Amino acid sequence: MFQALADPNRRQMVQRLCEGPASVSELAQPLQMTLSAVVQHLAVLEGAGLVRSQKIGRVRTCQLDTQALRAAERWISERRALWERRFDRLGAFLAEQDQNLKEEGGA
Amino acid sequence: MFQALADPNRRQMVQRLCEGPASVSELAQPLQMTLSAVVQHLAVLEGAGLVRSQKIGRVRTCQLDTQALRAAERWISERRALWERRFDRLGAFLAEQDQNLKEEGGA
DNA sequence: GCAATACTTAAGCGCATGCTTCACCAACCA
DNA sequence: TGGTTGGTGAAGCATGCGCTTAAGTATTGC
Numbered sequence: 001m002f003q004a005l006a007d008p009n010r011r012q013m014v015q016r017l018c019e020g021p022a023s024v025s026e027l028a029q030p031l032q033m034t035l036s037a038v039v040q041h042l043a044v045l046e047g048a049g050l051v052r053s054q055k056i057g058r059v060r061t062c063q064l065d066t067q068a069l070r071a072a073e074r075w076i077s078e079r080r081a082l083w084e085r086r087f088d089r090l091g092a093f094l095a096e097q098d099q100n101l102k103e104e105g106g107a
Numbered sequence: 108m109f110q111a112l113a114d115p116n117r118r119q120m121v122q123r124l125c126e127g128p129a130s131v132s133e134l135a136q137p138l139q140m141t142l143s144a145v146v147q148h149l150a151v152l153e154g155a156g157l158v159r160s161q162k163i164g165r166v167r168t169c170q171l172d173t174q175a176l177r178a179a180e181r182w183i184s185e186r187r188a189l190w191e192r193r194f195d196r197l198g199a200f201l202a203e204q205d206q207n208l209k210e211e212g213g214a
Numbered sequence: 215g216c217a218a219t220a221c222t223t224a225a226g227c228g229c230a231t232g233c234t235t236c237a238c239c240a241a242c243c244a
Numbered sequence: 245t246g247g248t249t250g251g252t253g254a255a256g257c258a259t260g261c262g263c264t265t266a267a268g269t270a271t272t273g274c
Contacts, residue, residue, distance in 0.1 A: 003113040007262080011109075018189040024221065035221070037263050044261095058220045058271040069187045076180045082125040083171045114232080132250065142251070144233055151231095165241040165250050 001072055004048035009033070010041050014050065014064065021063040108179055111155035116140070117148050121157065121171065128170040 005011055013027050028038040042062065045051040049068035053060050112118055120134050135145040149169065152158040156175040160167050 002109050002118070006110040006113040009262090014186060018186050018193070020193060025219090033262085034264060036223085036265085039222070040262075055221085058269095060221070064186075064190045066187050066190055069183055073180060073183045073187065076176055076183070079121060079125045079171075080173050080176045080180065083173055086125070086127060116232090130250080140232090141234060143235080143253085146252070147232075162251085165239095167251070 001048045001050075001068055004044050004050055005072070007041070007044075010045055013038075013041060013045065017051065017062060017064045021061050023059045023061055027062065108155045108157075108175055111151050111157055112179070114148065114151075117152055120145075120148060120152065124158065124169060124171045128168050130166045130168055132166075134169065 005014070009031055012031065016022060016027060016030070024038060024042065025035065027042070028035050031038060042051065042053070046053065049065060051062050052065045053062040055061075112121070116138055119138065123129060123134060123137070131145060131149065132142065134149070135142050138145060149158065149160070153160065156172060158169050159172045160169040162168075
């Protein structure tokens with residue numbers, strides 16, 4: 001999943017697919033590489049569940065599947081929240097300590 | 108950034124760091140690999156801006172930096188939103204078409 | 215039917231990655 | 245002071261990844 005998004009060319013393909021479905025050659029057009037290479041990238045994206053595709057006649061049409069994107073987003077946001085919550089608690093703790101010091105100073 | 112999160116061992120290190128700062132050997136402990144390897148992974152995470160660390164005495168303490176996580180999260184959610192908006196418009200369009208058909212049928 | 219189109223598949227190549235070992239240094243502590 | 249702990253750096257190796265070429269297959273249009 002993250003592996004699939006790690007490559008800039010694949011991210012560009014995802015970017016393109018955000019704007020709507022595309023055939024393999026449409027995906028290949030802005031990229032400076034063989035159709036073969038594009039197909040291989042596509043296989044990785046499909047493997048990661050990021051893209052679905054179906055072949056009609058001789059043209060394969062691809063589109064984004066947001067399920068996997070959602071999963072990745074969740075993974076990140078969970079971890080970020082976890083850490084930030086900890087950070088907040090630390091802040092609260094420090095503030096409390098600070099308060100205690102002041103009170104001791106006052107007494 | 109995604110590259111850095113692509114490796115499961117590095118994700119595990121991030122996971123560990125969510126629960127608070129840790130030394131290099133603490134990070135290494137649950138992983139079945141040399142300290143050397145862990146340091147190398149750490150370098151990647153630091154390179155991606157995911158982790159900051161400082162050395163006090165002979166122990167290096169690492170902690171998460173959520174800035175990069177936030178950036179990754181934003182990248183994903185922007186793309187997801189883009190695609191889902193498109194999807195909604197398509198839904199609206201189809202519904203409208205459907206409505207038009209009904210009206211024509213009624214007229 | 216024949217050529218062009220739109221992929222598909224397999225083989226191979228070079229470079230990046232992930233890991234190990236080994237040697238080393240800097241703190242800590244008994 | 246000398247051994248142990250915690251980390252660093254370089255070298256080397258195996259594997260995986262991204263890409264290309266080349267040959268093949270299935271549709272489509274004339």
